[in-house]
Amino acid sequence: MSEQPRWREHYDATHLRDVPFETMSGVPVDPVHGDEPLPGQYPFTRGLHAAGYRSRLWTMRMFAGFGTAEDTNARFKEILRNGGTGLSTAFDMPTLMGYDSDSPWALGEVGRAGVAVDTLRDMEDLYADIDLSSVSTSMTINGPAAAVLAMYIAVGEKSGVARADLAGTIQNDILKEYQAQKEYIYPPRPSMRIVTDMIHYTSAEMPKWHPVSISGYHIREAGSTAAQELAFTLANGFAYVEAALAGGQDVDQFGRRLSFFFNAHSDFFEEIGKYRAARRIWARWMKGRYGATDERAMMCRFHTQTAGVSLTAQQPENNIARVAIQALSAALGGTQSLHTDSFDEALALPTEKAARIALRTQQIVAHETGVTNVVDPLGGAPYVEWMTDEMERQAEVIFAHLDELGNGSILEGVYAGIDNGYFVGEIADSAYRFEREVNAGRRIIVGVNDFVEGNEDDQTNLLRIDSTTEELQRKRLETVKHERDSVAVEAALASLRRAAEDASVNLMPPLIDAVKTYATEEEISNAMRDVFGTYVEQAIV
Amino acid sequence: MSAEPVIRIVLAKLGLDGHDRGIKVVARILRDAGMEVIYLGLRQTTASIIAAAEEEDADAIGLSMHNAGHLALAPAMLAALDEADLDIPLIIGGIVPDQDVPILEAAGVAAILGPGAPAEEVVAAVRNAVSA
Numbered sequence: 001m002s003e004q005p006r007w008r009e010h011y012d013a014t015h016l017r018d019v020p021f022e023t024m025s026g027v028p029v030d031p032v033h034g035d036e037p038l039p040g041q042y043p044f045t046r047g048l049h050a051a052g053y054r055s056r057l058w059t060m061r062m063f064a065g066f067g068t069a070e071d072t073n074a075r076f077k078e079i080l081r082n083g084g085t086g087l088s089t090a091f092d093m094p095t096l097m098g099y100d101s102d103s104p105w106a107l108g109e110v111g112r113a114g115v116a117v118d119t120l121r122d123m124e125d126l127y128a129d130i131d132l133s134s135v136s137t138s139m140t141i142n143g144p145a146a147a148v149l150a151m152y153i154a155v156g157e158k159s160g161v162a163r164a165d166l167a168g169t170i171q172n173d174i175l176k177e178y179q180a181q182k183e184y185i186y187p188p189r190p191s192m193r194i195v196t197d198m199i200h201y202t203s204a205e206m207p208k209w210h211p212v213s214i215s216g217y218h219i220r221e222a223g224s225t226a227a228q229e230l231a232f233t234l235a236n237g238f239a240y241v242e243a244a245l246a247g248g249q250d251v252d253q254f255g256r257r258l259s260f261f262f263n264a265h266s267d268f269f270e271e272i273g274k275y276r277a278a279r280r281i282w283a284r285w286m287k288g289r290y291g292a293t294d295e296r297a298m299m300c301r302f303h304t305q306t307a308g309v310s311l312t313a314q315q316p317e318n319n320i321a322r323v324a325i326q327a328l329s330a331a332l333g334g335t336q337s338l339h340t341d342s343f344d345e346a347l348a349l350p351t352e353k354a355a356r357i358a359l360r361t362q363q364i365v366a367h368e369t370g371v372t373n374v375v376d377p378l379g380g381a382p383y384v385e386w387m388t389d390e391m392e393r394q395a396e397v398i399f400a401h402l403d404e405l406g407n408g409s410i411l412e413g414v415y416a417g418i419d420n421g422y423f424v425g426e427i428a429d430s431a432y433r434f435e436r437e438v439n440a441g442r443r444i445i446v447g448v449n450d451f452v453e454g455n456e457d458d459q460t461n462l463l464r465i466d467s468t469t470e471e472l473q474r475k476r477l478e479t480v481k482h483e484r485d486s487v488a489v490e491a492a493l494a495s496l497r498r499a500a501e502d503a504s505v506n507l508m509p510p511l512i513d514a515v516k517t518y519a520t521e522e523e524i525s526n527a528m529r530d531v532f533g534t535y536v537e538q539a540i541v
Numbered sequence: 542m543s544a545e546p547v548i549r550i551v552l553a554k555l556g557l558d559g560h561d562r563g564i565k566v567v568a569r570i571l572r573d574a575g576m577e578v579i580y581l582g583l584r585q586t587t588a589s590i591i592a593a594a595e596e597e598d599a600d601a602i603g604l605s606m607h608n609a610g611h612l613a614l615a616p617a618m619l620a621a622l623d624e625a626d627l628d629i630p631l632i633i634g635g636i637v638p639d640q641d642v643p644i645l646e647a648a649g650v651a652a653i654l655g656p657g658a659p660a661e662e663v664v665a666a667v668r669n670a671v672s673a
Contacts, residue, residue: 113609222562223562
């Protein structure tokens with residue numbers, strides 16, 4: 001082993017977990033094997049930290065949200081009791097799209113695919129009796145992310161936690177919405193202004209906050225290949241960097257707060273190569289193209305979620321095996337946090353039992369398999385190194401295309417790719433190619449196009465969202481609207497509108513003022529829709 | 542070979558649900574099978590779907606639902622078809638738990654296609670619904 005002094009120095013300075021670093025048969029193992037650059041060293045192909053999971057396991061962050069804020073609050077507490085170490089909030093569709101529960105658009109959607117949040121009151125109930133100074137929270141929301149972050153700040157304030165002590169992540173990756181997830185509100189350019197305002201605000205005020213989680217997850221779920229997921233995600237990352245630089249921000253400062261979110265799909269080595277390539281590409285570009293000098297600003301930290309799209313409705317218990325293998329790839333790829341999907345999620349939101357099995361799955365990977373003893377245990381394996389190089393090569397081809405589209409600007413290239421249908425077209429082509437291969441039997445999906453015996457016996461117990469949720473949530477909203485000071489609401493919305501009209505004003509302070517008056521998410525979004533307009537996607541097959 | 546009339550089908554996402562991977566794949570499958578596919582895209586309303594179906598003289602409507610809103614949205618679409626006096630079949634694709642299938646069928650949905658339905662099944666479901 002080519003251990004070198006710089007690595008040793010970092011390793012020795014790291015606080016290690018108090019567990020024996022040996023195999024289950026009692027063989028002691030070295031923390032790192034193979035060649036330089038070692039883990040914790042630029043370009044971080046082999047990991048961000050010298051000691052890897054020896055110092056700290058990944059955060060087991062289970063995504064949850066359904067029904068009313070009280071329903072989800074109870075699930076959060078259950079997750080924390082079961083050893084979950086972070087919270088992750090799923091919002092329902094109306095909330096994600098900037099509509100209230102009483103909007104005609106909300107019909108049939110309230111509390112279905114996540115929790116309904118209309119006003120600050122819902123956020124207060126959502127995090128009630130949870131100590132926000134000790135738990136890190138992730139919130140998966142994009143279009144209305146700024147309003148929801150404002151609500152979280154206000155909840156913290158009310159419970160005596162200063163914004164500087166709030167730790168967590170808000171997804172806020174608007175670019176991939178136009179490419180894959182489709183939960184946008186405003187057109188791309190004003191949306192980017194909101195994102196850069198949030199980066200600016202949190203860099204200055206909230207040192208423990210990650211203002212953007214640049215997400216390939218949804219790009220992959222929508223049908224992309226692994227390399228497209230990698231390339232589109234990092235290109236979006238470059239676009240945020242260019243936008244923040246254009247706003248005069250310091251790359252070494254905001255660069256440290258950017259984080260990523262990848263999909264863990266089923267092709268084991270392709271996924272591991274993807275994670276390793278992501279770290280290397282990000283470090284090289286941040287240093288080489290964007291001039292970062294602080295290594296922390298070159299580090300691609302990422303959350304991973306197992307591939308929802310790989311879950312089958314047929315023989316759903318088989319999904320437990322899929323999730324375990326995908327989770328193992330994320331661990332071997334060096335993820336910072338992980339959500340494991342529940343086996344029943346091809347059918348509905350998970351039951352409590354299914355969600356517990358999913359959490360247990362990652363606990364088994366972490367505590368029983370021994371993979372956490374060694375940093376980047378697959379590093380140096382010829383196939384793994386080749387795959388890492390191949391992922392990088394394919395991604396660089398895509399970066400070159402976007403750079404050309406944008407005349408030397410990735411940001412402009414990404415805008416152009418959104419405008420001309422490049423991203424949605426590429427993703428749809430990949431999705432269709434895959435489906436044809438499955439349909440032709442060239443790819444086997446167990447239980448779907450082969451090994452189908454037993455498909456008729458499925459008796460999976462599903463989580464049902466009570467249809468009274470919608471009515472209940474509308475009543476809650478009505479009560480808040482009745483109790484609040486409507487003059488204060490109107491004044492706050494007017495000042496938000498003025499701030500939106502003036503690109504030199506940061507939107508966060510007026511948003512925080514507005515949510516404190518219990519202005520609804522839709523009222524806030526409408527104030528900004530008035531100024532920014534709304535985005536309508538061209539329907540392309 | 543007798544020239545069968547080309548089936549014209551309007552495909553759309555009704556409401557806020559943005560999961561469009563499946564419906565785009567279905568659009569290509571139906572197109573490859575020789576049908577005329579009019580894909581309206583995301584965030585459609587019952588009114589916009591009815592208008593398109595009338596204007597395009599559609600033989601069927603296909604909606605994709607992945608957000609568990611099908612028990613509210615499918616009946617709303619059927620009611621809108623009734624009100625417009627438009628007698629064409631409604632086909633639902635996406636995530637519909639088994640126990641909801643009879644409810645939707647009883648309400649008048651012509652066919653329900655779950656995740657992983659093979660291309661032949663998708664094409665046959667549309668053909669059967671239109672000729673029924």
